[in-house]
Amino acid sequence: MSSPETQASFLESYNIHEFDIPLTSVDMAIFSIENNNLKVLLVKRAQFPSKGEWALPGGFINLKTDQSLNDTVSRKLEEKTGVNISHLEQVATYGNAKRDPRGWSVTIAYMALISSKNITLLTDESSEEVVWLPINEIQQEYQLAFDHNIILEECYQRLRRKVQYTSLPINLLPKTFTLSELQKTFELILGYAIEKKSFRRRLLAADIIEETGEMRVGSNRPAKLYRANDVGKEHLFQRNIEGPR
């Protein structure tokens, strides 16, 4: 390449196709609660590479329509789930020469939480099947495409860790919920029971949820319904939940 004297002339003579650059994509671990299980959305790949294998949903950036990575992720999320995202968070970026048979590739991994109601699953040309599977089942029995087992694991660990000091699980429930339902959700992710009184004290003292005035009428004593306020969906606590001593 010559040595241009201004940025304008540099850009004019710049041709991206002269360079070797990696393939770049996004992938997502989308979590939801269903039947007292923490589930993750998987797609069966309809195209090469890894055609026919289960994988995390994701895909390439559309340089023409996407203005930012967030646009790419939102678009993909909408293609698969018909939108209902209450929390979206970038987790990590994976890049190396071997993870994709097409060559050097980079993928930016996101974790999304979606509330357990009103999910419609859609399919498109790149995935012939879309399913929700319990995280434990995937970990134990599924060989996902590319390095998606590793990516999923890291997203799951991030979720578990954040449950200890944030109010993130609120994003897995519908707009209104009871404290018992919320506690169940925390316990499901943490994998152990937490003490009822501590849990309620903590959540109520944080001033992040408020009573709706309504009650959930079930089979026994009715429970107060709450909703999250402005900061409720990602409040940071000063101390971790430690679990049973």
Place this chain on the structure above:
Amino acid sequence: MSSPETQASFLESYNIHEFDIPLTSVDMAIFSIENNNLKVLLVKRAQFPSKGEWALPGGFINLKTDQSLNDTVSRKLEEKTGVNISHLEQVATYGNAKRDPRGWSVTIAYMALISSKNITLLTDESSEEVVWLPINEIQQEYQLAFDHNIILEECYQRLRRKVQYTSLPINLLPKTFTLSELQKTFELILGYAIEKKSFRRRLLAADIIEETGEMRVGSNRPAKLYRANDVGKEHLFQRNIEGPR
């Protein structure tokens, strides 16, 4: 593209140059302590775009020599500092159509901590000057190239937040250090004084540092020297440092 029937034939006919893919780079915020200041390494760009502007060090992945993103970062780190990294952590990935005048670009940002001794600064063809500047000065007076002000800010916030519940600042000191020196380092990053007794109680109880047996002989009462043990460089505490009430 046709519809190949096997992954092998798919790969054979696959040509990456048929697709529009973003430029992909890595950038680093390298932190160190010097003269009681938290400093960040900046380079003055020797080439277009943004020639002559200050920027975070970084660059493109070399698809031939780098096997992974970590290789890329380590290579860049070595080019600039001659290596001395005690902590390296991926912070976030930024990607959009506008951040680089060459077009859609993605950069993976890392934060590195290097211990305050034995730093040799090197220059290379892509940066004519390399300097350590106090973070506060950069924030207040420097317009960095691209979106590097934002990237640096996010790295700095990540560092500050982690100081509240990890032992990360150990990585900014030489192998051996006194508790007073360690406390100073915590305070420098947090921006406020912490209580001596609490600090020492916390660090000592965590069982992550051990006495070397040596003493630091200064101008007054000599202080015990400590070194970090295996987990010392990134221990997680259950409770945050909260600061003065």
Place this chain on the structure above:
DNA sequence: GGAATAGTGTCTCTCAGACACTATTGC
């Protein structure tokens, strides 16, 4: 009344903050 779930009272324990105190050096 009994089963089931919601919700409370209250004790203990851990650990951070506060702050006054003692210890060891150089001058």
Place this chain on the structure above:
DNA sequence: GCAATAGTGTCTGAGAGACACTATTCC
């Protein structure tokens, strides 16, 4: 002795865990 820095003793307060208790529903 004094100044300066290292290091301790000990109180308070916030908030987590434990666990027994009460409250309200359906049957």
